[in-house]
Amino acid sequence: xxxxxxxxxxxxxxxxxxxxxxxxxxxxxxxxxxxxxxxxxxxxxxxxxxxxxxxxxxxxxxxxxxxxxxxxxxxxxxxxxxxxxxxxxxxxxxxxxxxxxxxxxxxxxxxxxxxxxxxxxxxxxxxxxxxxxxxxxxxxxxxxxxxxxxxxxxxxxxxxxxxxxxxxxxxxxxxxxxxxxxxxxxxxxxxxxxxxxxxxxxxxxxxxxxxxxxxxxxxxxxxxxxxxxxxxxxxxxxxxxxxxxxxxxxxxxxxxxxxxxxxxxxxxxxxxxxxxxxxxxxxxxxxxxxxxxxxxxxxxxxxxxxxxxxxxxxxxxxxxxxxxxxxxxxxxxxxxxxxxxxxxxxxxxxxxxxxxxxxxxxxxxxxxxxxxxxxxxx
Amino acid sequence: xxxxxxxxxxxxxxxxxxxxxxxxxxxxxxxxxxxxxxxxxxxxxxxxxxxxxxxxxxxxxxxxxxxxxxxxxxxxxxxxxxxxxxxxxxxxxxxxxxxxxxxxxxxxxxxxxxxxxxxxxxxxxxxxxxxxxxxxxxxxxxxxxxxxxxxxxxxxxxxxxxxxxxxxxxxxxxxxxxxxxxxxxxxxxxxxxxxxxxxxxxxxxxxxxxxxxxxxxxxxxxxxxxxxxxxx
Amino acid sequence: xxxxxxxxxxxxxxxxxxxxxxxxxxxxxxxxxxxxxxxxxxxxxxxxxxxxxxxxxxxxxxxxxxxxxxxxxxxxxxxxxxxxxxxxxxxxxxxxxxxxxxxxxxxxxxxxxxxxxxxxxxxxxxxxxxxxxxxxxxxxxxxxxxxxxxxxxxxxxxxxxxxxxxxxxxxxxxxxxxxxxxxxxxxxxxxxxxxxxxxxxxxxxxxxxxxxxxxxxxxxxxxxxxxxxxxxxxxxxxxxxxxxxxxxxxxxxxxxxxxxxxxxxxxxxxxxxxxxxxxxxxxxxxxxxxxxxxxxxxxxxxxxxxxxxxxxxxxxxxxxxxxxxxxxxxxxxxxx
Numbered sequence: 028x029x030x031x032x033x034x035x036x037x038x039x040x041x042x043x044x045x046x047x048x049x050x051x052x053x054x055x056x057x058x059x060x061x062x063x064x065x066x067x068x069x070x071x072x073x074x075x076x077x078x079x080x081x082x083x084x085x086x087x088x089x090x091x092x093x094x095x096x097x098x099x100x101x102x103x104x105x106x107x108x109x110x111x112x113x114x115x116x117x118x119x120x121x122x123x124x125x126x127x128x129x130x131x132x133x134x135x136x137x138x139x140x141x142x143x144x145x146x147x148x149x150x151x152x153x154x155x156x157x158x159x160x161x162x163x164x165x166x167x168x169x170x171x172x173x174x175x176x177x178x179x180x181x182x183x184x185x186x187x188x189x190x191x192x193x194x195x196x197x198x199x200x201x202x203x204x205x206x207x208x209x210x211x212x213x214x215x216x217x218x219x220x221x222x223x224x225x226x227x228x229x230x231x232x233x234x235x236x237x238x239x240x241x242x243x244x245x246x247x248x249x250x251x252x253x254x255x256x257x258x259x260x261x262x263x264x265x266x267x268x269x270x271x272x273x274x275x276x277x278x279x280x281x282x283x284x285x286x287x288x289x290x291x292x293x294x295x296x297x298x299x300x301x302x303x304x305x306x307x308x309x310x311x312x313x314x315x316x317x318x319x320x321x322x323x324x325x326x327x328x329x330x331x332x333x334x335x336x337x338x339x340x341x342x343x344x345x346x347x348x349x350x351x352x353x354x355x356x357x358x359x360x361x362x363x364x365x366x367x368x369x370x371x372x373x374x375x376x377x378x379x380x381x382x383x384x385x386x387x388x389x390x391x392x393x394x395x396x397x398x399x400x401x402x403x404x405x
Numbered sequence: 406x407x408x409x410x411x412x413x414x415x416x417x418x419x420x421x422x423x424x425x426x427x428x429x430x431x432x433x434x435x436x437x438x439x440x441x442x443x444x445x446x447x448x449x450x451x452x453x454x455x456x457x458x459x460x461x462x463x464x465x466x467x468x469x470x471x472x473x474x475x476x477x478x479x480x481x482x483x484x485x486x487x488x489x490x491x492x493x494x495x496x497x498x499x500x501x502x503x504x505x506x507x508x509x510x511x512x513x514x515x516x517x518x519x520x521x522x523x524x525x526x527x528x529x530x531x532x533x534x535x536x537x538x539x540x541x542x543x544x545x546x547x548x549x550x551x552x553x554x555x556x557x558x559x560x561x562x563x564x565x566x567x568x569x570x571x572x573x574x575x576x577x578x579x580x581x582x583x584x585x586x587x588x589x590x591x592x593x594x595x596x597x598x599x600x601x602x603x604x605x606x607x608x609x610x611x612x613x614x615x616x617x618x619x620x621x622x623x624x625x626x627x628x629x630x631x632x633x634x635x636x637x
Numbered sequence: 638x639x640x641x642x643x644x645x646x647x648x649x650x651x652x653x654x655x656x657x658x659x660x661x662x663x664x665x666x667x668x669x670x671x672x673x674x675x676x677x678x679x680x681x682x683x684x685x686x687x688x689x690x691x692x693x694x695x696x697x698x699x700x701x702x703x704x705x706x707x708x709x710x711x712x713x714x715x716x717x718x719x720x721x722x723x724x725x726x727x728x729x730x731x732x733x734x735x736x737x738x739x740x741x742x743x744x745x746x747x748x749x750x751x752x753x754x755x756x757x758x759x760x761x762x763x764x765x766x767x768x769x770x771x772x773x774x775x776x777x778x779x780x781x782x783x784x785x786x787x788x789x790x791x792x793x794x795x796x797x798x799x800x801x802x803x804x805x806x807x808x809x810x811x812x813x814x815x816x817x818x819x820x821x822x823x824x825x826x827x828x829x830x831x832x833x834x835x836x837x838x839x840x841x842x843x844x845x846x847x848x849x850x851x852x853x854x855x856x857x858x859x860x861x862x863x864x865x866x867x868x869x870x871x872x873x874x875x876x877x878x879x880x881x882x883x884x885x886x887x888x889x890x891x892x893x894x895x896x897x898x899x900x901x902x903x904x905x906x907x908x909x910x911x912x913x914x915x916x917x918x919x920x921x922x923x924x925x926x927x928x929x930x931x932x933x934x935x936x937x938x939x940x941x942x943x944x945x946x947x948x949x950x951x952x953x954x955x956x957x958x959x960x961x962x963x964x965x966x967x968x969x970x971x972x973x
Contacts, residue, residue, distance in 0.1 A: 030517065032518075037514075315688065381649070381701070385697070388697065396690065402497075
């Protein structure tokens with residue numbers, strides 16, 4: 028066992044030195060390799076963080092949201108629906124919700140107007156999300172006017188600005204009192220946008236859903252787990268698409284690595300010939316080259332991953348954000364919660380280290396099986 | 406100690422440029438002697454040397470080292486035997502540029518897994534022996550031709566081989582250095598090592614250090630001459 | 638089809654394994670036909686050089702199988718949110734009939750590669766490479782196995798449909814969405830426990846006996862091989878039937894995969910790494926003991942077999958120890 032370890036130490040020594048001696052060539056490969064890891068890791072870390080963010084945000088939402096459908100379109104919930112649902116076993120709380128969108132022609136952006144159910148807001152006051160704070164330069168105590176769809180101008184006093192965490196959801200939010208909301212949108216009295224139901228036992232959720240459908244056949248219950256699932260597949264899909272686009276880059280990298288490994292310089296060929304002649308075996312050269320690949324991969328992987336981490340969590344994914352986000356005009360500038368995930372690292376490994384290893388396999392073998400007598404034949 | 410029986414070696418077998426470099430060689434290298442293979446270029450002497458030194462396998466024929474048939478051994482085992490039994494000195498010295506003298510010398514010790522400290526100690530003894538201790542950490546490309554060759558000799562001796570193989574060792578040396586080199590060879594042979602050289606340098610072939618000369622032509626052994634009368 | 642990176646990675650890994658073996662196959666055939674170590678012909682020298690490439694390839698394939706197995710299980714776990722009723726990896730693997738067969742094929746591929754590498758190592762120690770032809774016949778047999786892995790995985794993934802909200806119809810459960818089984822069936826804990834300790838104890842004793850006997854007995858070697866395979870299944874059955882329950886401290890959660898997750902402190906690795914190493918080593922010990930009769934392997938094969946048996950004994954012992962500690966430390970009481 029001991030000689031085996033000593034041998035590996037010698038080989039690592041030698042290969043580290045030979046990498047250092049060929050800085051130019053090693054550096055070129057290292058830069059490209061690192062760049063690939065960086066791009067892929069950025070995408071992976073970012074989508075993973077988005078997915079987590081969505082999960083975290085959804086964790087606070089009701090288990091079921093009931094919408095009413097007319098001709099397959101979402102419609103207002105008329106009065107009496109909550110009563111019609113009545114008591115269903117397992118439902119902790121039922122609440123009619125009021126919310127809607129408002130297009131701000133000044134900023135050319137959409138806001139979400141909503142009636143807060145978990146807090147009391149005095150008439151004439153609103154609570155705004157951080158994006159409004161930024162774009163309309165609002166702060167607590169300021170007044171702001173919105174022109175309603177009816178044409179009249181309504182003025183509100185900003186009572187508070189929402190916290191920045193989970194800005195992804197709350198960025199464009201405007202919270203207000205129910206009476207103000209109905210007046211502003213001329214919302215029919217007694218109607219609601221939808222109904223939220225809280226169910227304590229996750230195993231009951233589906234049964235509650237079925238009962239709701241029985242009670243109100245014109246409604247559509249949307250379960251939180253379904254939303255979660257849909258988000259998950261959307262994010263996965265986006266990440267997958269990004270990856271498909273990047274597959275050309277991975278392929279190019281593989282070819283590049285092959286080229287680098289196959290295009291041994293005359294000097295390197297000579298070195299391997301010498302080593303073989305003075306008593307190194309094919310297996311020794313392969314092991315030496317394996318360590319070379321290991322060191323290069325380790326370095327590229329670490330540097331690329333750390334750079335991606337910094338890029339995503341400190342620079343807010345500045346380089347590629349438009350590709351993966353880009354569905355709202357108001358870009359929420361949210362701080363993602365840093366998170367590393369084993370599956371992701373393993374996946375990344377398959378997309379970077381595996382192509383490298385596979386591409387260098389044959390060139391390494393070619394180099395390692397140089398005949399030991401070649402040095403005497405030149 | 407090293408016997409060849411009916412050694413034949415072909416290149417590009419089965420192709421239109423098939424070429425038999427060796428056409429049936431029988432010879433016996435005596436232990437603790439200096440033997441020289443001589444012949445014009447293309448005579449097959451380098452090919453013969455690669456087979457003697459276990460760098461290559463013959464296409465046909467038997468190689469016996471200390472009575473053991475090693476001609477059919479795969480590379481994995483042949484290399485092990487070669488590492489333990491043979492030391493090599495090449496025409497171009499074949500040192501690895503960018504490494505220091507001592508790092509070059511310990512290279513043959515890597516596959517065996519000897520601890521580094523032990524290898525370094527051994528290398529230092531060898532360097533001191535050849536009056537090169539002061540150049541220990543110099544990069545080999547900064548060494549003179551004579552120094553390079555002495556580094557190459559140290560490297561060849563690192564694993565304490567029984568047999569020393571040198572291919573045209575004086576081709577890149579002037580007469581003074583060549584004479585010095587021959588003196589070193591003599592010392593080694595007197596210490597009990599077997600030395601095998603290829604050369605067409607008359608300085609070597611006619612040197613009194615040499616015990617036996619094998620003449621080759623067109624892949625065949627044409628003459629074997631014992632040059633030193635005083636065989637024990 | 639669910640289109641996501643981990644799935645592409647898995648298919649890539651399986652495809653690459655198959656591609657390498659497929660490319661290698663014609664050369665393996667050549668090798669079987671023309672191998673003649675006594676000859677110094679150029680063809681023979683070329684074939685000998687090729688063997689190094691094949692060893693590298695199979696080593697890479699073997700490593701890939703380990704990585705893919707992990708990736709496969711993790712990915713199944715992550716995907717479980719997408720299927721109605723799936724709580725963890727088991728549910729996701731049950732999402733269609735190809736899930737578990739794909740996992741099993743993956744495991745078989747791993748054990749095959751590990752055994753091949755053990756044979757390869759033994760063969761490389763004997764001066765006349767006595768097992769070369771056998772090795773390359775096995776390599777030819779490996780290609781279809783790799784193809785099966787790819788086929789099963791591909792079918793598993795292509796048939797996955799996430800239960801997502803669609804805008805046209807109501808919610809999903811208005812149609813009859815079938816719920817996938819989210820638990821594996823398990824033996825009763827008490828019985829599983831006795832089988833578990835009996836089998837693993839037996840395997841450890843046999844392996845120690847074979848190791849002490851310097852691997853010389855053919856029968857003891859074969860017994861170690863058989864016992865290792867049996868112990869492997871008993872161990873998995875035990876993990877499902879009771880070890881996992883103690884780890885989750887939940888009387889009904891039988892999942893053999895969740896123990897790999899951070900929520901449970903990655904304890905699964907402490908179990909599975911020694912278990913897989915031990916099972917592979919034990920299996921190889923059995924296979925290698927078959928070659929003790931060949932003249933040039935008469936000493937080498939028992940040596941290698943004994944060493945592998947030692948590794949197997951140590952691995953199984955570590956596994957049993959780990960599992961027992963986890964059971965004892967648990968607050969769950971299953972058996973009074």
